[in-house]
Amino acid sequence: MSDTFKPDADAVEVIEREACFRGFYRLDRLHLRHRLFSGEMGKPITRELFVRHDAVCVLPYDPQRDEVVLIEQFRVGAMGKSANPWLLELVAGLIDTDEQPEDVAHREAMEEAGLVFSALWPITRYFPSPGGSDEQVYLYVGRCSSEGAGGVHGLPEEGEDIRVHVWPLEDALAAVRDGRINNAASIIALQWLALNRAEVRGMWS
Template identity: 70%
Template sequence: MTDSNSSTPREVQIVKRENCFKGFYQLDRLHLRHEQFAGGLGKEISRELFVRHDAVCALPYDPIRDEVVLIEQFRIGPVGKVENPWLIEVVAGLIDKQEVPEEVARREAEEEAGLVFTDLWPVTAYFPSPGGSNEFVYLYVGRCDSRGVGGLHGLEEEGEDIRVKVWPFAEALQALRDGKIINGSAIIALQWLALNRDEIRGKWT
């Protein structure tokens, strides 16, 4: 029997790459062979790849008041799959070529919620849908002052219509438990904050 745990495959051979669609997003089809766990290259396969900019998501957190700031906006993906396609999320944006993730986090906090981050705590970085997309997400918790925060925000020229609300952390966590928060980055960030909240508050207060 072959030891499938002896090493991790590394080799990928791209036989052909073709563009199927190019708009704001891009769809490519790749024909490839990749190394197998049992050794050697497998047969040629084809996979469609949704090509996206990398993204930054940040959960605004006020450690003094133990409050988070969450936004609510319409999303096309959930239409027809859930009753309410207005999702509760963290602030987020795409990375332009000349930007670093921290700059995007600060810019989006201002545009989407009228917030200023005084500190950023890196949480993790991950692929949200690696089976079909190359998008890579940088996730942060951002230190903010939640006093007076709220209302409607977003850039009209980008079609944004965003409602901002301050949540006591316990209420946000309960909404997560109740299935009212179904956005991946918000779920990860709130769960991470639940595990690391004492440390965060100790360093940020």
Template identity: 70%
Template structure:
């Protein structure tokens, strides 16, 4: 049996909060695997713009560009809320994901993306948020990349570093890199780095 959105009935939907993000309260019910309709449910939905995340990879140097910045979502759950993560940004209504990727790479890391390779699209927390992430790997020249970047008017304070791929994968294994987009993209790159290096003329 395959369900669609037609198998969910929205009884009522109200906006409880509207700021940079939005919180909606829904009353709904949905069809059941055993047949018929389930009971009425009340659910809160965190409404966000979709996001773009990019792992910049230099196939010649076999290195990745990673960012560090403070993330409010981590302050209650770990000793160090400065996350090691990817270039990332939210999609405005009139933008395409690839446009966001190029813009954010320049703003957050001073990077020019040579080629953008789609990895996947996914919902990071569909139990309570409608955000969908567009995940990419981008080929770059990492020579001279680094330093402090970000837009001052947005309060960004981003440290940019170039990591040998082996060191980034070790940090992943050690749990130092612990956010979903970074984990997924580095695992993808571990599988595909040799192919990308060969295509760049530097693979074994």
């Protein structure tokens, strides 16, 4: 396996950073240079950067029943590019205060699905779209009981209208295969759980 690039302290030079938009989200325009694989500094380039809060996404899992809890809600980003912009997703929320990721996971589980997690299993932390956004996602599996889960949840004052589904894990994996589940966090978490199901059930059952 070849070595990957190891940047030094001077590998990136930010020449100018412009504030293009300020709202709940931000858009900045950066003029910068970065070191090339040859070792030389490249020419100045311009990149727009969508500045977002980091996010927490959790796959609620009942290891006793081998069931997952998924939420369904309207997503404006899927409108026009999907026949159905009501997506099946994980419990999720933004880290927009000084909360820890685990605190966000527990809060959002109650708000969005009426669930209580008895444990969290960290999966990974990743950049969903680093070509134009600085957002990082903290991804977990959350241990819960799926018994009685369901209904419609969310905070009306935030425009949330969230329906809860309980599925056998095998059905959720089939939905990944046939494209019914088509968002990154859900696909990553479900595939991770498929690979690590025996260990998770052994630790949590």
